[in-house]
Amino acid sequence: MSDREAIDRIVDGKAWDDFCDRLKSAGRRILKDAPDDPFDRAEGLRYLGRLTSSFLRNATAEPEPATVSLASPSLKIGLDNPDYVYCGAKLDARFEYTLRGNLGDTHLIGFGTYSGALGTDEGLIRDGYLESGDLACDADGGFEIALSQTKQPGNWIPMAEKTNALQIRQTLLERVIQRPAFMELTRHGDVLAAEPLDPARFTGALDRTGGLIEGTVNQFLNWTAHFASHRFEIRPLPPELLAFAQGDPNTSYNYSYWELEEDEAYVIEFEPPECEYWNLQIGNHWLESLDFLHYPTHVNHHTAVKNEDGSVRVVVARRDPGVPNWLDTASHARGALALRWVGAVKIPTTRTRVVLLSELSGLK
Numbered sequence: 001m002s003d004r005e006a007i008d009r010i011v012d013g014k015a016w017d018d019f020c021d022r023l024k025s026a027g028r029r030i031l032k033d034a035p036d037d038p039f040d041r042a043e044g045l046r047y048l049g050r051l052t053s054s055f056l057r058n059a060t061a062e063p064e065p066a067t068v069s070l071a072s073p074s075l076k077i078g079l080d081n082p083d084y085v086y087c088g089a090k091l092d093a094r095f096e097y098t099l100r101g102n103l104g105d106t107h108l109i110g111f112g113t114y115s116g117a118l119g120t121d122e123g124l125i126r127d128g129y130l131e132s133g134d135l136a137c138d139a140d141g142g143f144e145i146a147l148s149q150t151k152q153p154g155n156w157i158p159m160a161e162k163t164n165a166l167q168i169r170q171t172l173l174e175r176v177i178q179r180p181a182f183m184e185l186t187r188h189g190d191v192l193a194a195e196p197l198d199p200a201r202f203t204g205a206l207d208r209t210g211g212l213i214e215g216t217v218n219q220f221l222n223w224t225a226h227f228a229s230h231r232f233e234i235r236p237l238p239p240e241l242l243a244f245a246q247g248d249p250n251t252s253y254n255y256s257y258w259e260l261e262e263d264e265a266y267v268i269e270f271e272p273p274e275c276e277y278w279n280l281q282i283g284n285h286w287l288e289s290l291d292f293l294h295y296p297t298h299v300n301h302h303t304a305v306k307n308e309d310g311s312v313r314v315v316v317a318r319r320d321p322g323v324p325n326w327l328d329t330a331s332h333a334r335g336a337l338a339l340r341w342v343g344a345v346k347i348p349t350t351r352t353r354v355v356l357l358s359e360l361s362g363l364k
Contacts, residue, residue: 006203015203022210023052026217030286033221035334040285047286048217050075055212059205068097068185070168076288078220079255079338082298083279085170085180092187093163096148101183103141107302108132108171108277108342109181110248113147115162120215128158129249133276133343169248171277171342173302176293220287227257227336232266234339234350250276252341256352258282258316259334265360266316268339269351271309276343277301280314282327284335295328313363321357 009015030044054075072087080086091097091113103109109132116122130145136155137143146152147166149159157166166185172178223241237253258266272278281298283289290297304312305324314325318333329335341347355363 001203003200006200009203010199015206019206019210022214023048026214029214029217029221033225035285037333039331040334043284043288044286047076047288048213051077051213051216055209055216059209068187070183070185076283077216078223079281079283079287079336080289081169081279081338081340082281082289082292083171083173083175083277083300085172085175086168087170087183088165088167089185091147091159091163091166093149093159093161094189096146096150096188097166098186098188099145099147099166099183100186101143101181103132103137103143104181105172105178106132106170106181107173109135110169110250111145111157112167112169112248113157113159113163114165114167115160117164117212120212126249127160127163130155130157131248131250173300223255224257224285224287224336227255231257231259232352232354234268234337234352236347248342250343252344252347254339254341254347254350256337256339257335258337260316260318260329260354261333262318263357264317265321265355265357266337267353267355267360267363268314268316268337269311270348271311272301272306273341273348274345275301275341278339278341278344280304280327280337280339282316282329282335282337284332287336290328290330290332290335295330297327297330299325299327315360317357319357321360323360 006015009018026048027045030048031041034041034044068089070087070089072085099111111130112126113128114124115127116125135143135145143155145155145157147157147159149161151158168183170180172180226238226241234254234256237255260266268280277300279298279300281289292298299314304314306312312325314327315321315323316327316329316337318329320326320328339350
């Protein structure tokens with residue numbers, strides 16, 4: 001599409017109409033795949049509203065030619081981990097960057113450079129990654145990392161020709177009381193002058209944003225459908241799905257789907273392997289984490305109560321059964337489950353079953 005055609009689509013409103021049509025299409029897909037329940041359907045449309053707000057805000061933000069901001073997104077997507085503090089920044093592969101910070105109370109931290117994006121044909125592609133085990137810090141937990149296409153001495157994260165984003169995952173084992181890492185990102189090179197809005201580029205931004213929203217909705221609904229095909233059975237995320245959302249290369253991602261009556265419990269049992277970290281959480285049908293600040297919706301290797309033999313039993317139920325490691329569905333009758341192993345020597349077998357709440361006390 002030429003600049004003249006793009007400008008014409010702004011002038012006559014066609015660009016906005018096309019954007020709204022893609023939102024309508026995404027909404028129809030959500031309602032088509034929604035459970036026959038007003039609560040789940042309302043959450044689905046709220047999910048679409050959250051995606052639209054976040055993606056549209058990024059597309060219409062004012063440029064920052066002299067600074068680079070590390071933003072902490074609040075977007076719930078793809079079963080975001082309650083133990084993770086997510087942050088990131090837009091990158092321009094023409095430049096080099098320095099990230100400085102202090103680890104604070106983080107248990108683990110991972111830094112990744114990425115190209116592409118969720119919801120696109122190519123997906124989110126990891127170009128470089130640095131984890132805390134390979135991060136050189138001073139005695140006080142301070143660190144400095146170079147981000148560039150050219151290899152640098154010391155801490156370095158590779159960038160590629162199409163790198164467009166930095167994503168950081170901090171793991172806090174007790175998020176409510178712990179202090180996340182402090183970080184600041186600096187870009188090197190000439191300061192670019194801020195440019196006024198370009199109508200043709202804005203057309204492209206609307207088109208890309210509409211496509212991202214529609215593509216992200218479709219991508220994660222396909223995930224939900226896959227998880228629902230093996231309800232109550234926890235399986236690794238298939239490579240063909242993981243390829244379009246490349247996260248931490250040291251994490252084994254495993255998922256399930258659950259649907260419970262008021263008097264039922266979903267029981268998960270396993271022997272945790274030697275690993276840096278593990279986490280088990282539940283989320284809703286749309287793969288959003290639940291309200292983990294006000295409900296017990298996840299456990300990790302630090303917070304879980306272990307049995308005498310070192311094994312762990314987690315119980316998902318809609319009301320408190322009075323047993324350790326209860327995950328509250330927070331008024332949800334159904335949803336997804338994620339089990340992550342980070343740096344595990346081996347991936348253990350998980351045993352799952354659905355029982356009546358009245359039978360829990362008699363389980364062996």
